[in-house]
Amino acid sequence: MPIFAYLCLAMSMCMVGSNIGIGKLVLSEIPVFLFAALRFLIASLVLFPGMLLPSFRKGLNKTAWYGLSLQSFFGCFLFSLFMLYGVTYTTATSAGVITSSLPSLIALLAWLWLREKIGVRSLGAIFFAVLGITFLNLQDASSSGNGSILGNALVLGAVFAEALFAVFSRRLSLTVHPWSMAFGVNLVGLLLFLPLAIPQALTFDWGIPSAELWYWVLFYSITASVLSFLFWYRGMSEVPANIAGLFTGLMPVSAALIGLLVLGEVLTTGHVIGMGMVIGSIFLGAKFK
Template identity: 25%
Template sequence: MSDARSTNYAPTLALTALTPIVWGSTYAITTEFLPPDRPLFTALMRALPAGLLLLALTRTLPHGQWVGRAAVLGVLNIGAFFPLLFLAAYRLPGGVAGVLGAVTPMFALGFAAVLLAETPTRRKILAGAIGVLGVSLVVLKGNAELDFVGVAAGFAGAASMGAGTVLTKKWGSPQGVGPLAIAGWQLTAGGLFIAPLALIIEGAPPVLDVDAIGGYLYLGIIGTAVAYWLWFRGISRVPATSVAFLGLLSPVSAAVIGWLALNQALTLLQVLGLVIALAGTVLGQLPPKPQPKLTDRQLVAA
């Protein structure tokens, strides 16, 4: 990594970290303000308006091979991820739904090994294991009822997001196209993927009250348009697996919000789990140890 990139590494990570912190509020917003049992409609309202807004701002459309790439990334990062995310949010307590996303770094490590030929370092694997341990401790909540469908949706969403994050890094972006446009492409593609599913499965849109409108505006503008711009900006500047480890901040944020705003109890074991999850986040950001340079004599011997 060059000196210039090293100088910008920490600020880029700090700014990108705002995204999963904001995403942690999704679960509270969903359960407290949005229409019940409408995960597909909620996913649609979060994705498509935000994508169209970004397209209008950037006035840039994909062309050539990027039409297909935008569609694939849009399905992985948005079209599949959002419905799974909201299905988990509707069927599980906020903290539990949020922490399932913490397994995303483990999926990202596996996908990066296959798609980017990045051999997982011992430190990354350890960080992933620490994150999973933290997740497990937070899930062990005395009064939480774990629904199988909700848990399965949470894990499937983590896998989809992990694959999408790594592919976003692998494919990069066309010359002269920034992360704002990339976010617009993916959100629009994902929203168009969700739209017919929402209509067929859930029927006509529900009547929205003031709370629901406010919730959708927050999710669409802050939790999606702004958040995904920061997320894809981070992916373009630092390793994809490092960005994926920032996702551990989402369940931490969800659990803290659930405790502060929704009166969801946190046991000492869960607090320990949150601390461990934060430790996994930090460990996942540390650069690999530099390899010692071989001397001329060692090179000759080799």
């Protein structure tokens, strides 16, 4: 049993989940595209020194760069775009509940793309995940109007993009060093966001954000773009995609904690029921394993 790989996957997903709320906090003062570009710039600078080591560059060829570009487009560009915009229209708690459908979605894509086995229990897990998200959307619509529906839809788009990222990363992690993969996806992510970020950077008042906010930007960049990628790729090198996908269920737990402790959000009965349905789907899928 690859205990260390499981630990890496768990750490990665806890970091991603906790940053859902932190991203919402940062976006109250920094535009979306500028924040995304800063995140990937900081991460690329942190990871660059490691690329000077030949052992870290092992397996990094033209084919690998193509795979990293696909991962970055889905896992960095689309995921960040949908998630960062999504949390401006919905709560971090709701976003965390929706992201808990990732294990089932990754299992489905792994079955379609990688031909990994999926059975009746896994199909049941997918059903309950969808049911939980539907209940959450109905609950938010009744209490907050259509704005929450838009936010939840964007977060769901981010979940689908992240699922594609997970499936793509499985094959590449078998031949490319985790450090090179983390550097590659961050560098491509920076290049993708740069044309959108430059206009915002030129009109942004850099003196407005407090020193504390810049600390959160640095924290987000290191945890979400450096450590989470390194941990994820290290774990994926030993664990099949459908099993690794189960660890994404840890995201809603950390997201809810940040929503409660940092943002002061309230966990409503509707959130609890929706979360129970989707988390139940995770346990159903895990039992199958």
